[in-house]
Amino acid sequence: MSFRSYEIPTQHRVSVEGSWGCDSCSGFYRNGSYIMKLEHSISRKHRSDLETRLVSCVGFTMSARGLIEQAKRLAARRAVDDHIKDGQIVGIGSGSTVVYVAQRLAERVKEEGLNVTCIPTSFQAKNLIIDNNLALSDLDVHSKIDVTIDGCDECDADLNLIKGGGGCLLQEKIVAAASDKLIIVADYTKDSVYLGEQWKKGIPLEISSIGWKVVERKLNDLSIAWGSKTGLASVRMAIKKMGPVVTDNSNFIIDFNIGDLEEELRLKLPPKEIEVQLKSIPGILETGLFVKMAKQVYFGQNDGSVKTRAQ
Ligand SMILES: O=C[C@H](O)[C@H](O)[C@H](O)COP(=O)(O)O
Structure with missing residues (x-):
């Protein structure tokens, strides 16, 4: 898929000159939005690299939704880069943050020739694996998983989690229990001191x-x-x-x-x-409730950084 122009709602006019990392693409402001003006057809990856550069420009303010999406993506990419190694059996969690996990894994498979086998935690995860051309297997073939990367609805100070906001908790917990390491990726809105502090849906x-x-x-x-x-x-x-x-x-x-x-x-x-x-x-x-199962949690922040908490 490619894009000709892409609109990001923003509140402040700031210079992003020299921040693009691309000689042909540029951007301008119109009616409170920043419009990426793309001089050539580009891939989704190139577009998101440009977005990452934009959000890291001092004073650039994305919409709250854009910031959360960016935070999810940064957390997912960092976790994949830190934890996934060649030859591993990898559990793929469920939810909107894990979409970026599958995308980053697919990039690394393509760029580095990484060889990983993926075990899904849901119907959605299975399709993410297939759609990203990753190797699909299951718990019957691999009852022991090296590392699982999953999302959460809330994480407390002790790394206890609430999961299942998207209805996928049973398979997720079985896969997590089969894993040597459970790594969680989330945006900054899920970072709490105690469970229920921010997640009010039970x-x-x-x-x-x-x-x-x-x-x-x-x-x-x-x-x-x-x-x-x-x-x-x-x-x-x-x-x-x-x-x-x-x-x-x-x-x-x-x-x-x-x-x-x-x-x-x-x-x-x-x-x-x-x-x-x-x-x-x-x-x-x-x-x-995933009690003391997570080894490390990555929280993407709204300033483009990633905070981690580990057991
Ligand atoms: O049932 C859904 C799963 O437990 C998800 O991992 C959790 O709800 C977080 O999803 P999201 O990344 O979309 O916030």
């Missing part, structure tokens, strides 16, 4: 469709027992289909929002304890 739980009402009721009882006044468990409903979201594994998802737990109670209920209590309810197949 803990995603993959549940059996049989008896879902029982699980929902037990979870609501549990949140009351924990002392939450606003906690709520509800089956996730589909948007372009009537009825519930059905996962890649034909199950339902419950988003379990434990709401406004007092700080004191939160200390008594660390993620591991919550995980244990949730797993004791028959019908809950897996939780989106």
Whole structure:
């Protein structure tokens, strides 16, 4: 795919002269946007290299959405460059950040002749592997994975994660558990001190469709027992289909929002304890809490840098 011009909403007029890294392409401002003017047909990779240069120009302000996208991309690229080596079995996570992981892997396969075999964590991941011409395998062939790179919805100070915002947690956790190293890539909005600080949609739980009402009721009882006044468990409903979201594994998802737990109670209920209590309810197949599984997390920042946190 190639582009002739590309528009980036921005608030400040700054000079980006000499920052392009390309002699023929240039850019100009029009109606609050920066327009990349491309003198030749270029690849998606060239376009994103130009974007990276733009965002690193002092004073250049991308839209919030553009910044988050840029942060995801930078985190993904750094993680692939730091952790993926020739000959590895690599788990490919799910979500919008992992798209950049697959793209960077594909670039390295092409440029360096890197030989990696990829294990998907979802239908989406499988298609990412195929679309990027990466070697696809599965857990039946490779029950041991060298490194998995995945996204998250939130990460706390101890590297505990909430995952499953996109409904992919069960396979993700199986692949993570089969991996020597789980590396997480995320943008700066997912970086929290405690889980639930910024992610307000609750803990995603993959549940059996049989008896879902029982699980929902037990979870609501549990949140009351924990002392939450606003906690709520509800089956996730589909948007372009009537009825519930059905996962890649034909199950339902419950988003379990434990709401406004007092700080004191939160200390008594660390993620591991919550995980244990949730797993004791028959019908809950897996939780989106990934407790102490991640080895290192890469957070892309809005200034073009990447911050990491490791165990
Ligand atoms: O179910 C989805 C997965 O757990 C994703 O890894 C998670 O939701 C993060 O996705 P994104 O990178 O799109 O924010």
